[in-house]
Amino acid sequence: MPDLSLTMPVRSQTLDIFTLVHYNATDFLTVAERALESRERETNCILPHARKYRDIERGRGLKPSVAPFEFSSSSPLSSDHASLDVTQPFHEQLWITQWSQLSVSAAPVLDLVVTVTHSDIDNLPLFLWSSVDTIRLTKSFIVPRFTFISKFIHSLVPTSRVFSVFGPNILTKAFADAWFAETGIPTYPKAYYAAALTFMTRETLREEGPARPSRDRYPPIIRRATLADVPAVASQCYEFAFGSDFELSPERSIREASIYIKRGQMYVCEVEFPNGERRLASICAVTRNTRRNATITKVHTSYDFRSMGYAETLVREVCRHLLFEKGSRFGRAASDIEPYDAVALYVAHDNIPASTVYDRVGFLGLKGKERPVGVEDVLELGFENSIKGYW
Numbered sequence: 585m586p587d588l589s590l591t592m593p594v595r596s597q598t599l600d601i602f603t604l605v606h607y608n609a610t611d612f613l614t615v616a617e618r619a620l621e622s623r624e625r626e627t628n629c630i631l632p633h634a635r636k637y638r639d640i641e642r643g644r645g646l647k648p649s650v651a652p653f654e655f656s657s658s659s660p661l662s663s664d665h666a667s668l669d670v671t672q673p674f675h676e677q678l679w680i681t682q683w684s685q686l687s688v689s690a691a692p693v694l695d696l697v698v699t700v701t702h703s704d705i706d707n708l709p710l711f712l713w714s715s716v717d718t719i720r721l722t723k724s725f726i727v728p729r730f731t732f733i734s735k736f737i738h739s740l741v742p743t744s745r746v747f748s749v750f751g752p753n754i755l756t757k758a759f760a761d762a763w764f765a766e767t768g769i770p771t772y773p774k775a776y777y778a779a780a781l782t783f784m785t786r787e788t789l790r791e792e793g794p795a796r797p798s799r800d801r802y803p804p805i806i807r808r809a810t811l812a813d814v815p816a817v818a819s820q821c822y823e824f825a826f827g828s829d830f831e832l833s834p835e836r837s838i839r840e841a842s843i844y845i846k847r848g849q850m851y852v853c854e855v856e857f858p859n860g861e862r863r864l865a866s867i868c869a870v871t872r873n874t875r876r877n878a879t880i881t882k883v884h885t886s887y888d889f890r891s892m893g894y895a896e897t898l899v900r901e902v903c904r905h906l907l908f909e910k911g912s913r914f915g916r917a918a919s920d921i922e923p924y925d926a927v928a929l930y931v932a933h934d935n936i937p938a939s940t941v942y943d944r945v946g947f948l949g950l951k952g953k954e955r956p957v958g959v960e961d962v963l964e965l966g967f968e969n970s971i972k973g974y975w
Contacts, residue, residue, distance in 0.1 A: 600686065601683070603680065603681070603682045603736055606678065608638075609634040609635070609640075611648055613635065615681060615694075620697070625783055627697075628872040628877065629699075629708075632871075633872070637677070637701075677700060677701045677702060678700050678701075679699050680696075680697070680737070695725075696714050696733070698711070698712055698733055700740075700745065703975060706973040707971075707974075711750055712750065712751030712756060718752045721755070723758075726755070730762035734762040734767075744970050746970060748965060748967060748972075750777070752962055757963070760965050760967075769970075770967070771968070772965070772967070776966045777829075778961070779932045780933065780959060780962070781958075781959065781961075782928065782942065783877075783929075783958055784945065785925065785927075786907045790900075792896075803855075805853070805855070810845065813841075813850075815838075816852075816863070817864065818842075819886075821841050822834060822837040823886065824867075844869050844871075849870050850868075851868045851870065853898040855894070864886065865895075867883070868899055869881050869882035873924070876926065877926050878926075879929060881930070883895055896944055899942070903945060906923065907923050907925075907926075907927060909923055910923060931950070
């Protein structure tokens with residue numbers, strides 16, 4: 585494997601386009617953090633993950649090897665496909681940035697980011713982001729860039745590692761086309777995930793609707809999960825993934841639940857029965873957070889508590905906590921932290937019950953309503969002949 589302490593730049597054959605590969609989060613954020621933070625809701629799959637690993641690298645004493653906007657065209661990477669074993673999992677991380685420069689004297693502009701990263705559970709999809717607004721992206725802009733990036737990734741990563749790609753629709757489709765042209769590996773006919781990125785703010789939060797008899801009979805208790813909840817939360821994590829393209833084993837469900845809970849990221853809606861028995865009705869995780877934006881995921885209701893309004897109550901109260909209460913970020917004193925400005929999430933286009941819940945809570949652009957800037961369609965496509973990860 586290459587020396588993971590280095591950032592290796594490569595200049596494409598188009599003189600005004602630079603492609604850099606960063607083998608650590610520290611170097612990646614040194615050059616890209618400002619651009620990512622300016623669009624932190626859209627980069628929620630990239631920026632928080634990179635910051636997490638930069639913190640880990642700092643703990644190991646790693647310092648940036650490049651200064652912001654300090655580019656070089658030396659030390660090109662070689663393409664050595666023979667050294668890449670496609671039968672074995674690839675667990676290294678790298679961040680690829682592509683830049684354009686209008687003239688020698690002009691500052692480079694970050695155009696694209698592609699990440700090959702992993703979580704504490706498994707390898708992640710390739711995540712894509714462009715600083716160019718989706719509505720302004722054109723074929724002439726995207727195609728030559730992804731043509732080069734796909735060749736670049738092919739020289740660095742086993743094809744089996746590229747199990748899926750996720751980003752705005754136009755970027756995902758363009759990368760899939762470029763990857764097929766480069767490797768001959770097609771995508772599966774059915775998308776893994778076709779969804780909308782939506783968000784809500786303090787102003788759009790909507791109050792609870794009419795009471796539901798079933799929910800009033802067993803009033804919900806909203807709280808942060810504790811380690812005692814690991815078995816129950818793991819059961820819901822298992823149910824959440826069951827039947828999807830990314831199923832979890834019971835063992836990995838326990839691991840996932842434990843990670844969420846230990847980090848203070850999991851909230852639950854608990855129901856108490858007249859006999860004193862308590863059960864978890866719904867779960868909701870708060871992850872991929874940045875300075876102004878929180879992201880919720882893993883919203884799930886146990887089969888025994890469906891259509892009773894518990895998920896809606898849980899999501900509303902979690903969002904209220906994130907948007908209005910100081911100290912809503914786990915592990916920090918209330919005096920240190922202001923509430924978030926917005927909460928984002930992804931919801932599948934065909935998940936009508938979830939869209940209905942999120943619309944009732946105050947998330948924007950759902951159920952056929954007008955979409956404000958910041959609500960957009962995203963797509964995950966899976967590739968054949970790969971070793972599937974999980975996210």
